[in-house]
Amino acid sequence: xxxxxxxxxxxxxxxxxxxxxxxxxxxxxxxxxxxxxxxxxxxxxxxxxxxxxxxxxxxxxxxxxxxxxxxxxxxxxxxxxxxxxxxxxxxxxxxxxxxxxxxxxxxxxxxxxxxxxxxxxxxxxxxxxxxxxxxxxxxxxxxxxxxxxxxxxxxxxxxxxxxxxxxxxxxxxxxxxxxxxxxxxxxxxxxxxxxxxxxxxxxxxxxxxxxxxxxxxxxxxxxxxxxxxxxxxxxxxxxxxxxx
Amino acid sequence: xxxxxxxxxxxxxxxxxxxxxxxxxxxxxxxxxxxxxxxxxxxxxxxxxxxxxxxxxxxxxxxxxxxxxxxxxxxxxxxxxxxxxxxxxxxxxxxxxxxxxxxxxxxxxxxxxxxxxxxxxxxxxxxxxxxxxxxxxxxxxxxxxxxxxxxxxxxxxxxxxxxxxxxxxxxxxxxxxxxxxxxxxxxxxxxxxxxxxxxxxxxxxxxxxxxxxxxxxxxxxxxxxxxxxxxxxxxxxxxxxxxxxxxxxxxxxxxxxxxxxxxxxxxxxxxxxxxxxxxxxxxxxxxxxxxxxxxxxxxxxxxxxx
Numbered sequence: 079x080x081x082x083x084x085x086x087x088x089x090x091x092x093x094x095x096x097x098x099x100x101x102x103x104x105x106x107x108x109x110x111x112x113x114x115x116x117x118x119x120x121x122x123x124x125x126x127x128x129x130x131x132x133x134x135x136x137x138x139x140x141x142x143x144x145x146x147x148x149x150x151x152x153x154x155x156x157x158x159x160x161x162x163x164x165x166x167x168x169x170x171x172x173x174x175x176x177x178x179x180x181x182x183x184x185x186x187x188x189x190x191x192x193x194x195x196x197x198x199x200x201x202x203x204x205x206x207x208x209x210x211x212x213x214x215x216x217x218x219x220x221x222x223x224x225x226x227x228x229x230x231x232x233x234x235x236x237x238x239x240x241x242x243x244x245x246x247x248x249x250x251x252x253x254x255x256x257x258x259x260x261x262x263x264x265x266x267x268x269x270x271x272x273x274x275x276x277x278x279x280x281x282x283x284x285x286x287x288x289x290x291x292x293x294x295x296x297x298x299x300x301x302x303x304x305x306x307x308x309x310x311x312x313x314x315x316x317x318x319x320x321x322x
Numbered sequence: 323x324x325x326x327x328x329x330x331x332x333x334x335x336x337x338x339x340x341x342x343x344x345x346x347x348x349x350x351x352x353x354x355x356x357x358x359x360x361x362x363x364x365x366x367x368x369x370x371x372x373x374x375x376x377x378x379x380x381x382x383x384x385x386x387x388x389x390x391x392x393x394x395x396x397x398x399x400x401x402x403x404x405x406x407x408x409x410x411x412x413x414x415x416x417x418x419x420x421x422x423x424x425x426x427x428x429x430x431x432x433x434x435x436x437x438x439x440x441x442x443x444x445x446x447x448x449x450x451x452x453x454x455x456x457x458x459x460x461x462x463x464x465x466x467x468x469x470x471x472x473x474x475x476x477x478x479x480x481x482x483x484x485x486x487x488x489x490x491x492x493x494x495x496x497x498x499x500x501x502x503x504x505x506x507x508x509x510x511x512x513x514x515x516x517x518x519x520x521x522x523x524x525x526x527x528x529x530x531x532x533x534x535x536x537x538x539x540x541x542x543x544x545x546x547x548x549x550x551x552x553x554x555x556x557x558x559x560x561x562x563x564x565x566x567x568x569x570x571x572x573x574x575x576x577x578x579x580x581x582x583x584x585x586x587x588x589x590x591x592x593x594x595x596x597x598x599x600x601x602x603x604x605x606x607x608x609x610x611x612x613x614x615x616x617x618x619x620x621x622x623x624x625x626x627x628x
Contacts, residue, residue, distance in 0.1 A: 114488070115488040116459055116488045242361055245616050245619050249576055252576050256562065257559065260559050270487070274578075277579075295579055311489045
């Protein structure tokens with residue numbers, strides 16, 4: 079069973095082909111890394127998959143819904159988190175959760191008990207009424223992830239989720255990702271940390287709008303005869319013609 | 323001579339409530355690439371701002387090129403180049419105009435020091451007439467570096483130059499810094515990417531305003547006094563939970579496609595393999611490995627928290 083399928087998915091802006099006929103699929107409960115150089119077309123592709131932009135050609139389905147005709151259904155069935163923006167700093171922890179729960183159509187009756195559980199698990203029960211701005215970065219990050227999957231989406235999109243976070247917190251964050259995946263939530267993640275790419279079950283690597291490599295990290299390293307994902311990335315992406 | 327010297331520097335914000343930098347001392351010599359390695363909130367930017375004379379330390383003293391950061395701020399400003407973490411060129415000026423502006427401000431011309439920036443500038447030259455605000459992230463970074471270098475500074479301060487930049491551009495940037503080093507420019511650089519520590523001559527691992535370790539990257543790694551085993555199996559998540567139960571475990575955590583198990587001394591690998599197998603894991607591989615900078619950082623930050 080696939081959570082995402084894309085078949086020759088293409089997006090053009092005038093003469094410029096930002097996403098060039100990419101074909102791939104992501105299995106349910108898979109942790110899928112979506113890598114590429116700055117300007118390779120990752121963000122454009124991700125916007126289509128999140129139901130925020132229409133493709134120019136090709137097909138794609140996300141959580142079983144069509145990216146042309148069922149954008150609203152897609153939005154209801156996914157979660158999204160990015161390092162740049164996730165939570166409202168000037169709302170409290172509980173206000174943020176209530177707000178996001180509400181946006182995703184949960185009722186207050188459902189939100190309250192679920193929120194208690196979630197804060198308990200995170201060890202944040204005592205912080206419910208604190209402003210998010212007062213939390214340390216690592217806690218914000220974990221809270222943002224939990225909020226992104228609060229409505230139990232089929233897929234969660236993580237856009238550079240851990241940049242700038244200390245190594246210990248980053249690992250706690252990845253344990254949360256593994257846990258979510260083990261419950262069947264598909265995780266679609268972009269990152270510039272190559273070691274983080276290796277936490278993924280499979281990764282795709284975009285160059286100039288195309289997917290030039292797609293496999294498990296260990297297989298890619300074998301295929302290119304190199305030791306690290308960094309070297310795989312370099313071997314593929316230095317041939318890029320696009321200057322961002 | 324030391325190009326940069328900090329003695330017991332501290333800095334607080336919000337009327338002393340937030341301790342950003344806690345009693346830090348370090349020195350950097352001529353032609354050295356010195357890296358401040360640590361996560362967001364560690365105090366890296368505060369240190370940069372004090373050394374570039376933009377904020378004043380609460381206590382302690384610091385010198386750049388022999389000048390005091392408080393009393394001699396004018397001299398310092400003339401002789402250093404600073405690239406802040408946040409893009410701070412003029413978005414409404416073109417690429418060329420920004421560069422010319424910075425050259426003129428420092429009483430020089432683009433032509434005079436063009437050799438220093440040539441390798442980077444050729445990559446953005448085609449966009450010379452474009453407004454800086456309309457450049458992509460990577461190109462903004464390259465322009466900012468050119469502007470910081472155009473007056474041939476003796477010390478170059480780069481605050482997180484590789485954050486948000488893809489691995490290819492990161493690699494290119496480091497190659498360039500090594501080249502600048504041969505011009506005897508002292509480079510003081512910060513990064514949250516632990517693997518970049520290896521590109522520096524010396525590093526300070528920093529967290530919550532304090533230095534955890536300061537030495538050459540090789541020496542930092544060499545001081546690691548425990549054993550690390552890289553473990554992999556068919557179920558990464560389960561493996562993490564199983565490793566938590568291993569009797570001799572000091573620490574364990576995911577590390578790329580492996581989990582790292584930290585123990586005090588040599589392990590019986592066969593026993594560990596059986597332990598994992600008895601807990602339902604298959605395709606088990608175990609290898610003893612040397613610590614990376616990131617392992618050291620994790621270990622040191624645990625020690626300071628206890």
